[in-house]
Amino acid sequence: MSVLAHGNATSRGVEEDILVPLLARLANISALLDSNASPSDPTDGQAPPPPIPASSAAEDAKLRARCRALLEKVRRDMVQLERVFRRIDDAEKRIRYSFDPVEQHLDDALQHEPPDAARIHAGLLAVDAGVGSIKAGIREAYNIPCDDDGGAGGESSTTSPSQLQVSAPGTATVMTKRVGEIRHGPQMSHLRLAVGGFEARLRGCVLCLAAFPEGAVIKKRMLLHWWVAEGFVPSADEGKSRFDELIAKGIIIPAGPTTALCSTVHRCTVRPWMRDLLVSVARRNGFLELNFGDVEFAHRACLRGGKAQQAAGFSAAVRAIYNIGQKYVELNERWFAGKKELRVLQLGQWREFSTAQQIASPMDSHIEISGVERFRDMESCKNLRYVSFRGISRIESLPNSIGKLRQLQVLDLRACHNLEELGQGITKLDRLEYLDLSECHLLVGIPKGLGQLTRLEILKGFVIANSNSRDFCHLNELTKLERLRKLGIVIGKMAVPMEDEFLKLGEFKSLESLRISWGVLSSAKNGVVTEPSPRHSVETMMYALPPNLKKLDLHCFPLADFEQWVRPTGVRKLYIRGGKLETLGDYENSWETEVLRLRFLSNLQYDDARLHRLFKKLKNTEIHECPYFTRGNSDVVMCGKTYTRRRRARDVRRAAERAAQARQEIDEPVKIDTSG
16 A cells, blocks of 8 residues: 555545445435334344334324434435545645655755755755645645644643534635646646656656556566666666666655665655656656557557457557556467567566465466467567566466577566476577576476576576486586576475586686575475475585675575585575574684574574674674574574564563553553553
């Protein structure tokens, strides 16, 4: 829910959850009065109510008439209240929109290095004017005084309920007009001109944001893929700089959890009024089409549900097809025919869902495609650069014709749970830079020849296959990938690696991030990680690590003693999730780890003192669901919070105080302390 939607939840909730049901009940009472049956007659087999004094028919008719008059008065009052709450919604929206420029002025005043007193003064003047305008709006809408006159005599500035008055009915028109003035007035017109005046590539980056729903949390990686594919930025690194620029300009704001373990912004959202502006500009410039049935001439089309747009087909000049909310996609012969300008094909899931969310509501992340045989027609889309089938079911294999997409740079197949084979066509994508095969649990191997993709920088979900097979790729072939920076390896239950296969990791000179998962199940359910069935050959294999490795992520680690494995001496970030690990060892030399994350290690028997003797450069630590880990005096991040001995003592003391108070006030209502 967006900030704006959250702000209006109270007044809108009163209207929808209270007033509407009450009006329905009034309608039922009216029907009862108009019926011929007496209200005292038993119905539905229920016992009759207590008898009432008898009255003549004339008196009963008069009483019913008075009831109808009173009923009509109550109904009119409730209808009026319904209109009042709608005006309150408008007033809240207007006031909340007014805070955005104030926030922007404050951000501008803080961003100048070195500090410039003149600029700060100008910014504060703008902030003061904005706050004054907000106060005036509150006074006009609610008749609440916002000025502090010093309060001689110590009078409280809190307004009593009787003082809070809703403005006269005519003010509703004024407020609605004011909202329109804000959205379509000089300030928004200025912003609209500013966005329209951006350099073409920057404007393209900004207008892509209009595709996503209000309040949506958007992952940076997905934006970078789109921007690079359309040529708005030449590379992912340039896209990251552009992303930071949009944050600095206030067009997007950081979103998602921020922890001490990672300070980089990976997700963003767009303010509601800014999204309104971007949608307006995108439609006016013909950049993006958001409506259901108007995609025949669109350069960029969004799938938002329904089949009308699919039946109509897409323009031959379409450059991007982005699935925003379509759960079931039906492919036909018109989907890819003649789409020579198509660069972005995002049919998969763009939202992020945690494991808990997927378990609770599996259909929320589900996307199903019928007519998957039409993927062979993609070969006509010669300019495709970004293809995402993330999370789509029914895809069992990729057609060999995919090898004709010689411009393809990004292929995202994450969580395609029915995918069994990739086909040799993938080995011909010589411009491919990003390949994600994570959570494709039915894959038994990667086609031989992947080492020919010399531009590959990120490879996730590489499956270690049977060493006796000649059809699958092995790690020794990947040593040819001199640009490879991130690698994810899956060692499945049936994996039979070559004797020296993992020693080849020492030859990956450019690799900075490595993830190794033992077994196909690496997710935690109910706080317990499902252990794989380890093979003896995998446990006793010799390992080496890349010489320039900075981040190491291990899932379902199969050994009890970390000293039995290779020592990650130069690694700055070490993450271990699940497995049989019992001890990290006691050697104290050459560790460079600064960030340590230990999660779901039910057998780990270690303590904070040994941890800090081993990792002398440690800055941030997260210990989650490790029941036998003993915590000492040092700060340790527990489930995202810093938990110290002093804080534990304070919490124990507060709990004791609350218990004592509860015993003293046992005859009084319980008072809940919400200060913590």
